[in-house]
Amino acid sequence: MLNLLPGFHSLPLPVAQLTLSAVLKCGQSFRWHILPLPFPLADPLMTHEYRFCLRDRVVCLRQSEDTLFYRSVFPTPYPTPDQLVAKEVDTLNWLTNYFQLDVDLIQLYDDWSKRDLVFGRFRDRFAGIRILRQDPWENLVSFICSSNNNIARISKMVHSLCSNYSPPLLELCSPSSQIETSSYHPFPPPIALTGSEVTAKLRSLGFGYRADFIQRTAKMIVERCDSPTPPLDPESWLLTLRQKSTEEAREELLKFVGVGRKVADCVLLMSLDKKEVIPVDTHVHQIASKYYSISSTSGKKPKTNMTPKLYDEVSSKLANIWGEYAGWAHSVLFTADLKSFVDYGTTRTEEVTCNPTVSKSDKSSVDDQEAVNPKSSPLKRSRRPKSSAVEIPPASFSEPLDDSLYERIKRRRRG
Template sequence: MSFHSLHIPQLQLSLAAVLKCGQSFRWSIIPLRTNDYNGPTHEYRLCLRDRVVCLRQSSDTLFYRTVYPDPQPTSPQLALRDAETLAWVDDYFQLDIDLVKLYDQWAIRDKVFARFRDRFSGIRILRQDPWENVVSFICSSNNNISRITKMVQNLCSHFSPTLLSLPDPANPDQSFTYHPFPPPSILSLADVSTTLRTLGFGYRAEFIQKTAKFLVDSHGSDTLLDNPCEASEQWLQGLRSVSTAEAREELLKLTGVGRKVADCVLLMSLDKKEVVPVDTHVYQIAIKHYGMKGGSGKTTMTPKLYDELHARFFSVWGEYAGWAHSVMFTADLKAFADYNITPSSSPQKKTSTPKRKRESELKEEGKDCLPTPPLTPGPGAISKAVIGASVLALEPETENMTLAERVKRRRTGKRT
């Protein structure tokens, strides 16, 4: 089936950023073999309940097509289903919101944002399925994007039957299988947590099973002919129509959902556009760019500090503060360090190599969903560097000494 097209400039939507910045974790991103530098370079695929949506993007056009499992829809059905896909694309990416206008407003209000706006254009908040969003961000606790993606995809492939298979567009001999996201009734079963532990979910396994069971017990698992979502999923979707405070209160009843996870769900699936999810990484951004004071040592994210940070960001960005926060958060990701940097404008590469990796790179379990921004070195680190440079400056004659002579000279304190 051929692709349909929508005129959408990348200033309004950048798939390369939006689908990789830690909002959604089920998109398959497949490189294309092409010599057309102005055309699509990747295909993006997502499995819904009854179809797989495939997207490609050029500088000014979004291409989309839908693949269905057998039996294939008839021509009248196909026209209706393609219209459904178009409506889904519009809703999922919230294309009714003028992102360029929002960027303009944020740049006027915030000089820091203005520095990032051109390089990180096209980043908008997705309007995801709330149930999938809840489970995904339960997985995000003490985790990183790559690992969350693997966990969520393993969950789908294990608990949902294969909907269909599609070939790799760059290698037709290779194919990929696609699985829908499992409903609460499936993940509420008693043995789910044990299975999830074998899949590497750790303590999050019990959180997911208990949350699913709570939803099913509280709101049911029945479905209707005109709505394939279970009753508990429909209840979650209904939180879009209540106040932010009321929706947050309901989400906090779920096992494994704290303030940050609840706020991620509020922002990314429940239409609460003003909500800024806060963690220690966001705190570092606030210290680095927005005048927040940082304490010495490790900071505990207390409710008071959380509220102060949220209020600070809201005062800077306004009613779409959560959207602006996503741009700044993406700009601070290590994976986006070279994003949209041309060779002529890129900073010079450092010649020194760190002797050891950052602790966050060594401890996979210790990472959060989004990597910690680089911290400003403390006075101790600066003073050691200055002292080392001074010693070298005072002793240029050591350059031609042997190692043994240097050691002897340092021990005796002699000058030759």
């Protein structure tokens, strides 16, 4: 495999520990570029390249059944050979930290399957879904954008934010073309979004009411960090929340504009190491109600508006089922119930290019107002008992009807 991937380093890692096609599309991070490869390689899983722009490099990933391949692309002036060795070590450390590879996901899946028969039904089809350890500032802004929104549109907004408020780091050719290039932009720091003109600009880019939330939150963080002596770096201050308790960190996040309980809990789980936290919205409540007998006290169907009491009830009951890493387990079932994952795991060709454009076929939501249709949910379908019979595909509409059926239909119409 290595001779097929010049310039890439290899890290032995089975897909049961990390599956990029699920983790990078399930509504955790919205800034990855997912690009199709131009030709099939030896491994059927290796169909796409995944790219992410850091402050000083673009990290490129490919994956086979048992190996993660990675390389870094640097802007000019290029590192010397000795510098490059050290920088590739930095890249590997970033990957280990970002994907939290020190956590044995197979062991967690085993534990959740023993605790929960529902989880056991989906462990094989949705293997390798783990929580990312993201930069808190990027994660905070991304989930402010998630209010009443879907994954494709959030991705478009986040990429637009980067291209308008962060200078391009470098240009890189597409894997399928040596002519077409794309610019890669780091995520802008808080100071870049504090100006009074930012709100109007973001509104013109389609952010709607979220534009004001982002500008005011950026300003609050910068002003807060300017007051101490010496001043603090805003992004470094957010990282200090990892050392605080869950309640203390949540209290700090809730002070920001546009941050409610769910957004705060997403940041706690996906950036601040609070692995037990379960972000709850109507979508999660529907899953809890259907499969874990957790419903509103009135006995009615889950409501769109999540009350604090109901939020705490759903979160605590699911945490009791899944244990210490409950937030991680929740992410697996959340992914399994997304509309864009309805056929996931049934074929290796389910993935599409994920560039910062809205796709009509991907309206999966990370917010209350965009809960999936239960009729299309793989969780609902999986309740049927497994059968060893070969599944016969339905006939095409272009196939002619047999004479007897055709005559019956004509008689019925005449009658």
